[in-house]
Amino acid sequence: MNPNKKILIAGASIAGPALAYWLQRYGFEVTVVERAPAPRYGGQNIDVKGAGRQVAVKMGLEEAIKAANTGEVGVQFVNEDNEVEASFPKDNPNGLTSELEILRGDLVQILYNATKEAVRYQFGTHIVGLSEQAEAVRVTLADGRTEAYDLVVAADGLRSATRQLMFGDEPDIKFLGLYTCYLTIPRAGTDTDWARWYNAPDSRVLLLRPDNKGTTRASFNFLGDEDAYQHLSPDEQRQVLREKLAGAGWEAPRLLAALDDDPDLYFDAVSQVRAPRWTHGRYALLGDAGYCPSPITGMGTTLALVGAYVLAGELARHPEDHQQAFTAYEQRLRPFVEAAQELPPGTPALVYPSSRLGVAVLNKVAAVLASKPVAAISAWFNRPEREPDNNLQLPDYEHDAAYS
Ligand SMILES: Cc1cc2nc3c(=O)[nH]c(=O)nc-3n(C[C@H](O)[C@H](O)[C@H](O)COP(=O)(O)OP(=O)(O)OC[C@H]3O[C@@H](n4cnc5c(N)ncnc54)[C@H](O)[C@@H]3O)c2cc1C
Numbered sequence: 286m287n288p289n290k291k292i293l294i295a296g297a298s299i300a301g302p303a304l305a306y307w308l309q310r311y312g313f314e315v316t317v318v319e320r321a322p323a324p325r326y327g328g329q330n331i332d333v334k335g336a337g338r339q340v341a342v343k344m345g346l347e348e349a350i351k352a353a354n355t356g357e358v359g360v361q362f363v364n365e366d367n368e369v370e371a372s373f374p375k376d377n378p379n380g381l382t383s384e385l386e387i388l389r390g391d392l393v394q395i396l397y398n399a400t401k402e403a404v405r406y407q408f409g410t411h412i413v414g415l416s417e418q419a420e421a422v423r424v425t426l427a428d429g430r431t432e433a434y435d436l437v438v439a440a441d442g443l444r445s446a447t448r449q450l451m452f453g454d455e456p457d458i459k460f461l462g463l464y465t466c467y468l469t470i471p472r473a474g475t476d477t478d479w480a481r482w483y484n485a486p487d488s489r490v491l492l493l494r495p496d497n498k499g500t501t502r503a504s505f506n507f508l509g510d511e512d513a514y515q516h517l518s519p520d521e522q523r524q525v526l527r528e529k530l531a532g533a534g535w536e537a538p539r540l541l542a543a544l545d546d547d548p549d550l551y552f553d554a555v556s557q558v559r560a561p562r563w564t565h566g567r568y569a570l571l572g573d574a575g576y577c578p579s580p581i582t583g584m585g586t587t588l589a590l591v592g593a594y595v596l597a598g599e600l601a602r603h604p605e606d607h608q609q610a611f612t613a614y615e616q617r618l619r620p621f622v623e624a625a626q627e628l629p630p631g632t633p634a635l636v637y638p639s640s641r642l643g644v645a646v647l648n649k650v651a652a653v654l655a656s657k658p659v660a661a662i663s664a665w666f667n668r669p670e671r672e673p674d675n676n677l678q679l680p681d682y683e684h685d686a687a688y689s
Contacts, residue, residue: 290314292600293424293434295412296441297324299389300572300589302396302404304438306344307597309403310683316434317404318426320411320441324397326390327549328467329494329502330355330480333385333392336621336677337587340594341385343683346395353391355497360480365534367475388496392586412437415450415568422567436607438569438596440589443556445574452568456560460511461579461628463555465504466526470543472501475536485533493536503540505530506555515554522552555579557626563618564611571596576622584625591677592618598682621677 290313294301297319305315333341333350341347359374397406407426414425421433439447443458470493480494488508496502507529514525523544530537544550558577563570570576572589579585595618599610 291435294438294440295447298393299586300593301440302400303590303593304571304597305400305404311601315404318407318410322409324393325549326393327551328389329504330386331389331586332583336679337590338385339679340590349395350385350387353387355386356478357480357495358478360482363481363483412447417566436567438571439574440571442573443577448570448574459557459559461555462508463506464509464514465506465555466552467504468543468547468550469500470503470539476501483535489533505540563615578626588625
């Protein structure tokens with residue numbers, strides 16, 4: 286009998302449902318609590334690549350992911366007049382568009398659909414108290430219920446409140462000097478199958494990407510000081526975005542017009558989570574909650590999928606001893622995570638020039654090819670540790686589980 290059978294996961298985005306998928310396959314009893322009242326489908330395209338893709342294949346999800354492809358053919362750098370200054374088609378190794386590309390919300394939906402029959406989902410609640418006891422963890426939920434679980438996993442993202450209940454002020458959150466927001470806006474005549482990247486003066490970047498829903502996925506990014514815009518209410522966030530978008534030129538008015546309409550507007554300080562440990566006692570961290578690499582690495586989803594596969598696999602391999610499983614999880618995954626979190630020197634400031642001249646330089650193809658900014662962009666999009674998979678050999682846990 287497996288003494289670690291009942292597992293509670295906080296967060297129903299990518300990492301949580303992916304872990305739930307594997308745990309229920311190995312015979313665990315899984316509950317997922319999600320703070321939002323329903324799955325959150327916002328966000329732009331995300332990459333599923335390398336080891337992340339291998340995990341998706343093992344889950345039997347590759348075809349569903351391919352079927353939900355956004356159709357994006359590559360990325361174009363445009364100037365204020367929407368003239369194309371440089372193009373990076375999909376097959377260009379320096380490009381932004383990856384081979385297995387899917388809207389974040391579509392992947393959330395696919396994972397939720399793949400697990401919702403076998404896993405108990407509780408939306409609109411979250412953990413407010415944790416008390417670790419010898420044989421179990423007593424969990425208090427926001428609605429006042431208390432329940433006992435063998436293990437609890439925080440998969441509730443970069444700003445995880447569950448992590449705080451488990452680890453106090455640990456770990457460090459490293460702010461990267463950049464703020465980002467994602468919103469969905471109506472499609473317009475200027476939209477094409479290309480993603481369009483526009484550098485505005487004052488270190489601002491707008492990125493518009495086609496989706497497979499008849500809308501356009503926008504992101505707006507700007508450099509800023511730590512603490513300048515953190516801990517804001519949604520209304521305060523919209524006000525900051527209005528001020529920051531003012532005078533940006535190009536298609537900024539489209540974002541301004543849509544700011545009030547998107548219920549799932551996402552705005553945050555781009556940061557990395559560097560945790561000295563991902564587990565202690567009966568607690569574990571997974572995905573962005575434990576090792577957020579930041580969206581500028583394009584590795585967040587891959588780390589979430591791979592982390593879920595390894596954590597579940599090790600728990601299945603060590604049914605009698607979750608400490609052994611947790612140690613193996615940390616040892617296997619850490620080199621992969623550390624490589625994914627490396628950023629080229631100078632990012633993100635190099636690709637966010639502050640002056641009009643800097644923007645012009647970035648946007649001139651000849652200059653671009655010789656410039657540091659493009660070296661930095663290339664380095665982002667084409668880093669060896671993002672290729673399959675220099676830092677991780679995925680164990681064959683399913684085979685082990687089948688014969689144990
Ligand atoms: C709405 C949204 C849009 C995003 N858009 C992009 C994007 O366009 N590009 C990109 O690279 N990355 C984006 N991300 C981040 C990306 O999903 C992650 O980097 C990556 O997929 C790892 O996922 P995760 O499951 O670890 O964390 P996340 O995707 O951050 O998911 C955390 C989940 O936990 C829930 N949650 C938060 N607090 C609690 C709590 N206390 N209890 C229970 N649940 C809680 C959140 O609502 C969320 O569903 C987005 C995240 C969100 C939530």
